Amino acid sequence: MRMSNMFSRTLREAPSGADSKGYEYLLRAGFIRQMGAGIFSLLPLGFRATKKIENIIREEMDRIGAQEILMPVVNTADIWKETGRYYSIDKEMSRFEDRAGRDMVLAMTHEEAVTDLARGEIDSYKRLPLLVYQIQTKWRDDPRPRAGLIRVREFTMKDSYSFDRDQEGLDKVYRAHYKAYFRIFSRCALPAIAVGADSGMMGGKVSHEYMYLSPIGEDTIITCPKCGYTANRQVATFKKEYFAEEMLPMQEVETPDCKTIDDLASFLSIPAKKTAKAVFMVGTYVNDHTGEETEKLIVAIIRGDMDVEESKLSNAAKANSIRPAHEEEITAHGIVPGFGSLIGAKGDFVAIVDDSVAKSNNLVAGANKAGWHLINTNYGRDYTGTVADIASARQDYLCPVCGEKLNSSKGVEIGNIFQLGTRYSESMNCYYQSEDGTRKPVIMGSYGIGVGRLLACIAEEYNDEAGLKLPVSVAPYQVHLISLVKDNAIGEDIYDRLQKAGIEVLYDDRKESAGVKFADADLIGLPIRITIGNRSLKEGKVEVKIRKTGETTAFLVEDLADEVKAEIAKLQAEIDANIVEKELN
RNA sequence: CGGGCAGUAGCGCAGGGGCUAGCGCACUUGGUUCGGGACCAAGGGGUCGGAGGUUCAAAUCCUCUCUGCCCGACCA
Numbered sequence: 001m002r003m004s005n006m007f008s009r010t011l012r013e014a015p016s017g018a019d020s021k022g023y024e025y026l027l028r029a030g031f032i033r034q035m036g037a038g039i040f041s042l043l044p045l046g047f048r049a050t051k052k053i054e055n056i057i058r059e060e061m062d063r064i065g066a067q068e069i070l071m072p073v074v075n076t077a078d079i080w081k082e083t084g085r086y087y088s089i090d091k092e093m094s095r096f097e098d099r100a101g102r103d104m105v106l107a108m109t110h111e112e113a114v115t116d117l118a119r120g121e122i123d124s125y126k127r128l129p130l131l132v133y134q135i136q137t138k139w140r141d142d143p144r145p146r147a148g149l150i151r152v153r154e155f156t157m158k159d160s161y162s163f164d165r166d167q168e169g170l171d172k173v174y175r176a177h178y179k180a181y182f183r184i185f186s187r188c189a190l191p192a193i194a195v196g197a198d199s200g201m202m203g204g205k206v207s208h209e210y211m212y213l214s215p216i217g218e219d220t221i222i223t224c225p226k227c228g229y230t231a232n233r234q235v236a237t238f239k240k241e242y243f244a245e246e247m248l249p250m251q252e253v254e255t256p257d258c259k260t261i262d263d264l265a266s267f268l269s270i271p272a273k274k275t276a277k278a279v280f281m282v283g284t285y286v287n288d289h290t291g292e293e294t295e296k297l298i299v300a301i302i303r304g305d306m307d308v309e310e311s312k313l314s315n316a317a318k319a320n321s322i323r324p325a326h327e328e329e330i331t332a333h334g335i336v337p338g339f340g341s342l343i344g345a346k347g348d349f350v351a352i353v354d355d356s357v358a359k360s361n362n363l364v365a366g367a368n369k370a371g372w373h374l375i376n377t378n379y380g381r382d383y384t385g386t387v388a389d390i391a392s393a394r395q396d397y398l399c400p401v402c403g404e405k406l407n408s409s410k411g412v413e414i415g416n417i418f419q420l421g422t423r424y425s426e427s428m429n430c431y432y433q434s435e436d437g438t439r440k441p442v443i444m445g446s447y448g449i450g451v452g453r454l455l456a457c458i459a460e461e462y463n464d465e466a467g468l469k470l471p472v473s474v475a476p477y478q479v480h481l482i483s484l485v486k487d488n489a490i491g492e493d494i495y496d497r498l499q500k501a502g503i504e505v506l507y508d509d510r511k512e513s514a515g516v517k518f519a520d521a522d523l524i525g526l527p528i529r530i531t532i533g534n535r536s537l538k539e540g541k542v543e544v545k546i547r548k549t550g551e552t553t554a555f556l557v558e559d560l561a562d563e564v565k566a567e568i569a570k571l572q573a574e575i576d577a578n579i580v581e582k583e584l585n
Numbered sequence: 586c587g588g589g590c591a592g593u594a595g596c597g598c599a600g601g602g603g604c605u606a607g608c609g610c611a612c613u614u615g616g617u618u619c620g621g622g623a624c625c626a627a628g629g630g631g632u633c634g635g636a637g638g639u640u641c642a643a644a645u646c647c648u649c650u651c652u653g654c655c656c657g658a659c660c661a
Binding site: 009011012013014015016017019028034036037090092108109138140142143144146151157209218321323324413416448450453482484485486512513514515516517518519520522531533534535543 | 586591595596597598609610611618619620621622623652653654655656657658659660661
């Protein structure tokens with residue numbers, strides 16, 4: 001490719017709003033351009049890099065026996081009504097009517113579409129297992145796109161779907177993905193970890209997320225430095241300390257102006273962990289068949305020294321979504337905000353009690369009377385509710401496995417794998433006949449990788465003050481060729497030699513100053529830069545510089561193509577040597 | 586959806602009732618330069634996000650609206 005002919009150009013200054021290095025360079029180097037909030041075009045360089053990533057994904061998916069297909073972006077709403085997700089998913093999924101007034105949706109994932117396909121193909125156990133995947137555009141109308149390609153509304157996703165007769169088969173294909181994903185990310189040279197995760201709207205049981213740890217991430221990852229325990233904070237557990245002591249009689253005490261746990265603890269001279277605080281949310285419950293929504297107050301009781309993890313609470317309360325409650329919604333149940341507890345609460349609501357509270361005794365709780373608290377309250381004796389772990393894990397809390405202090409880091413989710421089970425096969429009637437003649441629902445799994453997000457993370461990981469330095473496996477071209485001599489024929493000759501040798505070359509044939517060419521080469525950051533200049537040309541040589549290391553060598557023009565191929569092979573070998581082969585244990 | 590900030594040339598920004606709307610970079614032409622974002626000269630490019638209003642006069646003031654960014658809610 002000749003730079004003189006390239007569609008995109010480089011930008012000297014970062015467009016405003018590009019606040020991470022990776023995003024800034026992808027824009028400046030001309031990989032991507034923004035159209036609207038969370039909507040981007042891929043320019044030639046970005047598209048080539050994307051295709052390289054996609055091909056790595058294809059190779060690894062093919063390697064575990066997956067077959068590539070392509071499903072429609074526009075889905076008929078019928079199949080989404082069958083599973084109920086037409087109703088349970090809110091505005092994040094865009095809908096429209098076709099000209100005949102039929103309900104249509106823009107598929108944000110393809111469990112429905114693939115199950116619809118599969119039920120037409122699968123009849124007997126002899127047809128199983130099956131595994132398909134696609135690399136396709138998704139539209140999710142995220143309420144808050146941000147950070148360039150990290151969180152967007154339109155994006156390319158690799159999604160695969162497995163169909164098995166039994167849990168054993170699902171485990172096998174799940175493990176295959178677990179391993180393949182590590183191979184994919186490491187072939188892209190991106191460090192990633194797998195963490196236990198919440199299955200969210202997918203509704204499955206077992207799931208893992210693949211995380212690229214970085215401050216630009218929005219997810220919080222809890223890790224144990226000692227035993228390797230890792231989990232998304234949404235599901236992370238930790239070792240709790242309990243106070244199982246003899247129950248004392250409950251008693252009202254006056255606690256004027258004590259609206260927060262801190263006020264209360266200092267007023268009563270007790271540690272925060274001897275209090276039980278109430279957190280009020282409202283859960284939305286959606287009927288999967290009719291789409292009818294009902295709201296219900298959720299009262300969460302947790303020890304004063306901990307915070308509620310909303311996703312855990314939402315799961316425990318079996319709500320489709322939750323939001324903070326308004327004051328009227330709380331007082332309607334006879335609860336006084338600031339002095340609230342379950343004691344004396346009336347009406348229909350959902351009570352969830354953290355196990356830290358249920359297993360501790362004699363905690364201070366609200367009296368549901370302004371200015372008053374109750375001392376020595378006890379779960380079971382004074383109030384009841386569903387006991388669950390709804391506490392949010394934090395830095396320095398104790399590892400649930402080994403007891404070591406936990407770490408908390410930020411991460412970007414670049415992939416996920418779900419064991420779906422029979423959630424979709426049952427609701428969509430995707431059954432097979434087994435050897436004993438009985439009809440059984442197919443057991444499914446779904447597995448995703450965000451391609452654009454992966455590119456964004458790689459750009460974030462590999463850059464310096466001058467620009468990108470993408471790994472050779474992902475870089476849009478292998479070589480950036482710069483000619484600084486007047487005689488065009490020399491550059492053309494070398495460009496030709498390299499291309500004939502099968503090397504991917506970006507040739508800067510523009511009439512620009514040396515400084516401009518060097519700066520653009522650094523910005524685009526191809527792994528190898530070749531400079532044709534009078535300095536070494538006198539000896540019949542050209543210079544080869546490795547972007548990553550800055551290491552420079554001069555080669556004779558006759559040897560150039562072979563030497564460069566060797567350099568490329570060396571860079572690729574470094575990546576290959578670090579392919580992660582990790583099994584799920 | 587709530588809070589904050591911002592829309593002026595391709596990009597980054599200045600100007601904040603008054604006469605022809607500026608600067609840097611980028612762009613065009615000519616010349617000089619030629620190994621780290623060159624120099625000189627001459628040029629081209631604007632519905633000042635949109636609509637309505639106030640005024641003799643609006644990029645500038647007012648109202649509404651659209652769009653983008655950041656924080657939160659939210660989210661795979």
